[in-house]
Amino acid sequence: MSSHDQLTHLGKSLSLTASTLLNPSQADDHSLTSNPQYKSILHEAVNKNEGGAGTLIRKMKDLNLPFQDKEQDKSGFQDLSLAKDGKSYFNNRYTDLRTSFKIMTHLNDEILNDIPSDVSKSTDNGRKTIKAAAENATDQGPSLFQGFEASIPIIDQLLTYDANDDDDDSGPLMLNTTEAEEKFLLPNGFTQELIGRSYSVNVLRDLSKQVTTQLDFLEVQKRLAENEINELDLKIAKLKIKRDNVFSKIATVEENEFFLQDSLGLVQDRLDFLVEYGLEASDDKTDEESTILGAGRKGAGSVSTGLGNEVSSTHPSKDGSKYLSADSNGDIADKLGQFYHNQNRNSRKITPTLQQYFEKGSMINTIQKAHDDNITCLDFDLPFGTLCTAGHLDHVIKIWDLSRSKQIGRMTGHVATVNCMQITNNMLVSGGKDALLKLWNLNVGVQSFRNVLPTNNSNLEPISSSASCIHTFDSHVDEITSVTVAGENLISGSQDRTIRQWDIPSGKCLQTIDLSFVAIASPPIQVTDSPFLTTTKATAIIGALQCFDAALATGTRDGIVRLWDLRAGKVVRALEGHSGSITCLKFDNKNIVTGSIDKTVRIWDLRSGILSDMLTFEKPVLSVDFDKNKIAIATHDEACKVYDRQLNNLQTCTSTDEASTSDPTIPVSTVETMSYQNGYLVEGRSDGTINSWAV
Structure with a gap:
């Protein structure tokens, strides 16, 4: 670097020094030494191979400045290598610090007016325009x-x-x-x-x-x-x-969380099975287990699961008859209670948050043709977790992994269409047109789909898909149209005009509420394209239920929402306003939201029973779900609606790809049912397709 270039860099540093020290609100003894830009410019000025502080000092001495003091060379005055800070560089015996600074940092008008640009055009006086x-x-x-x-x-x-x-x-x-x-x-x-x-x-x-x-x-x-x-x-x-990149990292972490949580559930189920049937082995590990555990100690982070080799002839048979084998109702109650408490103990602890980082209103994934006909009901436990679905005229309940959009299990046992279901922990409760109410073990449904044996004995047959049914509640005499689970209580509503309260641990019916007094409304509104078919929700006498502790809310065909006290078995309040059958409802500690085939969604104040708000649509409302921020609505239309309670606006879950590729000659599928939780919505459509959305 030439001496001229070094002086240019020094000029930049002096300009920055002037702008800092002449600002009375910022100037102090360390305002320069703490400025990274100042240090960088000085470093460029003096820390080069072709020169250094000595060159600059010699140039300054050649100027014969009157305030140079040879006796103070060691003090750091004008010596960048000896100056301890910015103040000592300007300090001398002849002038005060501010005067010395002003003299050394003076820039004339020619320098200030210079425009640092490489141009050829100029005015008559040589100035660049x-x-x-x-x-x-x-x-x-x-x-x-x-x-x-x-x-x-x-x-x-x-x-x-x-x-x-x-x-x-x-x-x-x-x-x-x-x-x-x-x-x-x-x-x-x-x-x-x-x-x-x-x-x-x-x-x-x-x-x-x-x-x-x-x-x-x-x-x-x-x-x-x-x-x-x-x-x-x-x-x-x-x-x-x-x-x-960070989004992908969150997705990978949550997938790992689900994998480990599912593995933990399998381990716990295996432990319960071994203890229940007395298949506990000695403390000595098999060669396979020793190999797996040894590899796990050497390489932390690897996860593997395996089944032991020591078996017994006593195990769940192919049809699952021994899963709850018992000779008396007392034994059944004991095993049912043990299963219920085990599932509540094994409840998941993770809380997925990935759906919050998708663009609002965007489709996350889709499952084409999950069922051959329209989806009648569905429910999921957590966003990107486990989804259960059922289709029209399909007696099979399918289990899906939402994170991979892949079927991981199936459960058989119903002999007619499944109308309603609800997931609680690893349990599923379902009700169908066969008047049967069934309690399922989802883990067994997954294992049976994988064709996994309970042991490695080649003489044993795989677990049947029907083995996942833990218990059947069969007191109803007509199809079941709605179910709800709250703690140990299971509530079911049927076309036989009764509501039954069940105790899950014992399997007993605690009480039956007769709804014969419910008036028969006018003929149901057609909500399908065929004039000969109506949906179950449109004709259901009891269209919706929800229970919390001893409080029960019911929506019936006469358009009245009734609030019950289960301890007394009596109605404590009736909410009137709908002009058609109630198809869906949900409540929290403040509001109850109801939907009807009268094409309205009504929001009621739960404490006073006063109507707070009402939303009107063009088609009958089939399903609602909500939290404190949003209300998700399915209206037998082409897309779900999401009402933002804070912004007071309505959003439609429609994919841009679907809108651009829609063929008017092909019938458009409609939303038949949906479930919503924490900004994650899953919808089931009339063509058997399942879509999940970030809302």
Whole structure:
């Protein structure tokens, strides 16, 4: 580096020093030494191979400055290598610190007016014009000085214009940007009307020059704004890449959480099975188990599961008859109670959050043709967790992994269409047109689908898909239309005009509520394209149930929502307002939301029973679900609706791909049922497709 370049770098450092120390609000003894930009410029000035502090000192000594003091060389004055901080570099015996600083950091007008741009155009006096600098600017755009110089005249005119308009205002001057946009300003207060009335050639020529200069300034401002937009776009692109990487990391972590949680459930189920049937082996490990455990100790983080080799002839048979083998009702109650408490003990502890980082209203994944006909009911435990579905005229309940959109299990036992279901922990309760209410073990349903043997004995047959049914509640005499589970209570509603309360641990019916007094409403509204078919929800006498502790809410065919006290078996309040059958309802500690085939969703205050709000749609409402922020609604339409309770707006879950590729000649599928939880919505459609959305 030449001596001239070093002095140039030093000039930059002195300029930064001046801007720092001459600012009384920021200047202190360490304001320079703590400034990283100041350190960087000084480093470039002196820390080069072709020179150094000695070269700069010799150049300064050649100037014969009067305040150089040879006796104070060791004090650090003008010596970058000896100066302890910025203050000691300027300190000397002849002048005070501030005077020394001002002398050494003086920059003349020629340096300040210089525009650091490599251009060839210049004016008659050798000065480079703003326009020339802008036209010959590099890809990096105009310099900071050009932008500053171009902004000053515009700001001055705005201030002058605003001051003239606000002469009577004693407050501070403010830029009247609204009027400035409406009235584009000309120099010296000229207007287009004045130009049209002017006859002075000199005035017009002078105005032309000023307008040309102003155009040059505006061109520089535009270039600066364009560069700023390009920089922002580049930053946004880089941030998007970073976000995608972190998003993938969250997805991987949650998948690992689900895998470990499911593995933990399998381990616990295996332990319960071994203890229940007395298959506990000795403490000695098999060769396979020793190998797996040894590998696990050597390589932490690897996860593996296996089944032991020591078996007994007593195990669940192919049809599952021995899963709850018993000779008396007491034994059945004991085993049912043990199963219930085990499932509640094994409840998941993780809380997925990945759905919160998808774009709102976007489809997460889809499962095409999950069933051959329309989806009649579905439910899931957690976002990206386990989903259970049932289809029309399909007696099989299918189990899906939502994170992979893959079927992982199936359960058989119903002999007719399944109308309703609810997941609680690893249990599923379902009710169908066969008037049967069944309790299922989802883990067994998954194991039977994998064709996994309970032992490695080749003489034993795989577990049947029907073995996942733990118990059947069969007191109803007509199809079951709705179920709800709350703690140990299971409530079911049937077309036989009864509501039954069951105790899950014992399997006993605690009470039966007769609804024969419910009036028969007018003929049900058709909600399907066929004039000969109506959905179960449209014809159900008891269309919806929800229970919490001893409180029960029911929605019936007469359009009345009734609140019950299960301890007394009596109605404590009735909410009237719907003009058609109630198809769905849900409540929390403040509100109860109900939907009906009268095409409305009503929001009631649970404490007072007053109607708080009402939403109206074009088609009958088949399903509702909500939390404190949103209400999800299925209306037998092409897409689900989501009502934002905070913003008071309605969003439709429609994919842009579906909208662009829709064929008018192909019948469009409609939403038959849905379930919503924590911003994650799963819908079942009339063509057997299942979609999940981030809402």
